Amino acid sequence: MVASIRVKRPLNRSRLHEEIGDILLRDIVKGRIHTGERLPAEREMAHDLGVNRATVRSALKWLESLDLIEIRHGLGAVIKDYRESGSPELIRSLITMDGHIDEDILMGILEVRRIMVPQMASAAASLRTDTDLKDLEDAVFHSSELSVMERDILVHHIIAVMSNNLLYLVLLNFFNKFMRDFGYLYFEDDRNILRSQEFHQAIYEAIKKKNPKKAKKVMDGVLEDVERLIRETFNKSQGQGGTP
Amino acid sequence: MVASIRVKRPLNRSRLHEEIGDILLRDIVKGRIHTGERLPAEREMAHDLGVNRATVRSALKWLESLDLIEIRHGLGAVIKDYRESGSPELIRSLITMDGHIDEDILMGILEVRRIMVPQMASAAASLRTDTDLKDLEDAVFHSSELSVMERDILVHHIIAVMSNNLLYLVLLNFFNKFMRDFGYLYFEDDRNILRSQEFHQAIYEAIKKKNPKKAKKVMDGVLEDVERLIRETFNKSQGQGGTP
């Protein structure tokens, strides 16, 4: 029995500033407020929304961190075009904005991951030290206390460290957030848990042998697998309960 | 007339919460505060630093947006390991943290860009519409009011839109921030301005012909060029005034 693709809603009650931030984010992304326009003054918004100015400021700060608005002392907050300046983190808000997982965005993420992570593994195989390798060995063979997903995240993390490239590391952190949000789509199938363990051992061998081409190939193979299986999951759920 | 009791500190150009945020960021990244430790309470920090609690909160919110700390109601703010959770945006703070451009980080960025952007161009060449192409044509041939660097950013932006992948778009935005910060390293040489214009026309032709392989090759070529030239720039400056 396959349930429809659902969004796991954390039961945390939203903070007030988060609710307001979400409202404003929607208004901006949906185009209800246009690029270049100015937001009302903080005092005005606070009054209209019936909340304190500090709460509004908190929400605005969040939007600013997503590069959706620019706050300037003495001037106000102006809307920026999220397509031209939106930050990677913005995608995390967009992917479930309409109450379900946006398939286009998720597949787009997997597409970029498919390009980037094998290259990272290749660099890791070239640059890894013996200390790095020991860490990877522990993660692959002696981390039974971890769930398979957490072990997978750890393995990737160690590979990112091996690559000696800080950008790979933070981009992987970015991907891992999605993994924790939507990884159940993959790991709820026991066969994939087995696949994952086989992959860990294969990538370990390739990196141990300092074989970049092999490491890249192994990584690419598993990501191709994931991409295909996630796509199938979507197709299945569409066939069952999709809307016309 | 009685002056206010408050003792004013010397005023700095940057915002107070930004200064405090920078201090805390340094303490975290440099390991002066260890992962897992708790930050002092907001009230305590505000008292110790001689600022208002709202100012401290603003700084903490920023650190939270970089995923350096986790703020929890009733508990406090705990330090996270930035290597395990730090966001891409964090790199922008790290790259110039020690008063100069960190060459390793910059080269790491160029390395990832070299992988990702040609693939983006390939997808763009496959998926572009005629409307997209018109936009690109305008950017390449009829945007004399823009600086070469801004035109280059615009060209890349249009290609990202063509790729129909939101993640490419926001990652490109991320790269563009560095371009605006450090692009002068490339564009201050007039020969590179010429190179850039030739590149724009070449990528336009490849995309017009819907030739993914060609688009990828053209993009890879120019990025290889940039990587090499930036590396030379660093080597030169090292040979001239570097420390032994």
Place this chain on the structure above:
DNA sequence: TAGGTTCGGTGGTTGGACCACTGAACCACT
């Protein structure tokens, strides 16, 4: 006309207060 000044509106900061949440210590009951 050019340059300085004033002024209203905006975000930034302040101080103080209360509400909501957390974990631990405590207590009563089994």
Place this chain on the structure above:
DNA sequence: AGTGGTTCAGTGGTCCAACCACCGAACCTA
């Protein structure tokens, strides 16, 4: 001893009211 509920001190979240710092435009003044 173990279980479950209560209290309590400490923390972040929100509120209020006021003032400071900054910006652009409108207004002088030479």
